[in-house]
Amino acid sequence: MPDPTGEAIKVLIADDHPVVRQGLRTFLGVQDDIDVVGEAGDGTAAVALAETLRPDIVLLDLNMPAGGGLAALEEMRARRLPVRVLVLTSVTERGHVLPAVRAGAAGYLYKDVDPPALVQAIRAVHDGNVLFAPEAAEAVLDGEPPTGGGEPGSAPRLTDREREVLVQIALGRSNREIARALVVSEKTVKTHVSNLLMKLGVQDRTQAALYAVRHGLADG
Numbered sequence: 001m002p003d004p005t006g007e008a009i010k011v012l013i014a015d016d017h018p019v020v021r022q023g024l025r026t027f028l029g030v031q032d033d034i035d036v037v038g039e040a041g042d043g044t045a046a047v048a049l050a051e052t053l054r055p056d057i058v059l060l061d062l063n064m065p066a067g068g069g070l071a072a073l074e075e076m077r078a079r080r081l082p083v084r085v086l087v088l089t090s091v092t093e094r095g096h097v098l099p100a101v102r103a104g105a106a107g108y109l110y111k112d113v114d115p116p117a118l119v120q121a122i123r124a125v126h127d128g129n130v131l132f133a134p135e136a137a138e139a140v141l142d143g144e145p146p147t148g149g150g151e152p153g154s155a156p157r158l159t160d161r162e163r164e165v166l167v168q169i170a171l172g173r174s175n176r177e178i179a180r181a182l183v184v185s186e187k188t189v190k191t192h193v194s195n196l197l198m199k200l201g202v203q204d205r206t207q208a209a210l211y212a213v214r215h216g217l218a219d220g
Contacts, residue, residue, distance in 0.1 A: 008032075008033050008034055008035035009033055009034050009035065009056050009057060009122060009123065009126045010035050010037045010053070010054070010055040010056045010057070011028060011034055011035065011036050011037065011055055011056070011057045011058075011059060011122065012036075012037060012038045012039070012040065012046070012049055012050055012053060012055035012057070012058045012059070012083075013025060013028075013036060013038070013039045013040070013059050014039075014040040014041075014043075014045070014046035014049075014058055014059065014060045014061060014064065014069065014072065015039075015040075015041070015059070015061040015064065015088075016041050016042060016061065016063070016064040016065060017061075018041070020061075020111075021039045021041070024036070024059065025039065027115055028119070028122075031119055033123070034119070034122065037053050037055050038053050038055070041064070041065075042064050042065045042066035042067070043064050043065070043066045043067035043068050043069060043071050043072035043075075044066040044067060044072070045066070046058065046060065046064070046069070046072040046076075047072050047075045047076055047079070050076055050081050050083050051079065051081055054081075054082065054083070055083055056083065056084065056126050057083065057084050057085075057086055057122055057125060057126055058076070058083050058084070058085045058086070059086055059088045059122075060072065060073060060085050060086065060087050060088065060089075060105075061087075061088060061089050061090075062087060062089040062091045062096055062100065063089065063090065063091050069087065069089070069100075070096070070099055070100060070103060073085055073087075073100060073103040073104060073105060074103045074104075076104070077103055077104040084106045084107075084125050084126065084128075085104060085105050085106060085107075086105070086106060086107040086108075086109065086121060086122060086125050086131075087100050087105045087107065087108045087109065088109050088110075088111060088113070088118070089108075089109075089110060089111065090110065090111045092110065092135075094135070094138075094139035095139075097136045097139035098139065101206060106125045106129075106130055106131075106206065107121055107124075107125045107130060107131040107132060108131075108132045108133060108136040109121055109131070109132075109133050109136070110133050110135070110136075113133070124172050127174045128174050128175070128205075129172040129173065129174055129205075130172065130205055130206040130209050131172060132210075137210065156199040156200055156201075157199070158196070158199060161182075161192060162192050162195060162196050162199070164182060165178060165182070165189060165192040165193060165196060166196055166208060166211075166212050167212060168181060168182070169193070169196075169205055169208050169209050169212065170208075170209045170212035172209075175189045175190060175193065193205070193208075196208055
């Protein structure tokens with residue numbers, strides 16, 4: 001679905017394999033709402049191009065020379081670049097997932113993802129949502145201790161509305177979509193999200209979504 005503003009999603013492809021970059025550029029180039037603005041073959045180039053081109057999304061491989069994808073991700077976050085990073089990698093070791101999430105990745109997919117699913121992931125991440133391959137989500141859940149205030153093992157006390165918002169976040173919905181689904185204003189949703197993050201003891205929507213998955217709330 002094209003961006004309602006009419007502006008294409010600007011994507012930077014960062015991968016050290018030319019054939020992968022070419023394949024992604026060719027496929028993404030036929031999408032009406034996606035514009036591939038550049039390619040990087042290593043971590044250093046990825047950071048430099050992210051800073052100069054200011055893409056909306058960086059498709060980032062982890063296994064690259066010149067520092068690699070994780071170092072590039074950390075540097076982009078340190079420089080506060082206004083980009084959202086979607087990891088797209090062939091690295092299957094579970095130990096790589098959590099560091100990427102902690103460094104600011106908004107999504108984590110593997111290169112065997114179906115092309116249409118990749119396009120949907122780019123759109124979802126661009127809309128401010130988080131998206132993980134099931135295996136990646138499991139790796140994060142296994143590596144993160146349960147969150148929440150109170151005594152160890154206790155669950156935070158959420159209102160019914162906060163619980164509904166949390167379920168919507170876990171489903172990858174944006175604030176606008178949540179507002180529409182719950183028939184409330186976006187401002188009200190933002191307030192609920194802020195309260196949720198505080199109660200859960202998490203820093204962002206990614207961690208909130210993973211909390212919901214851990215506690216079986218993702219299915220409502």
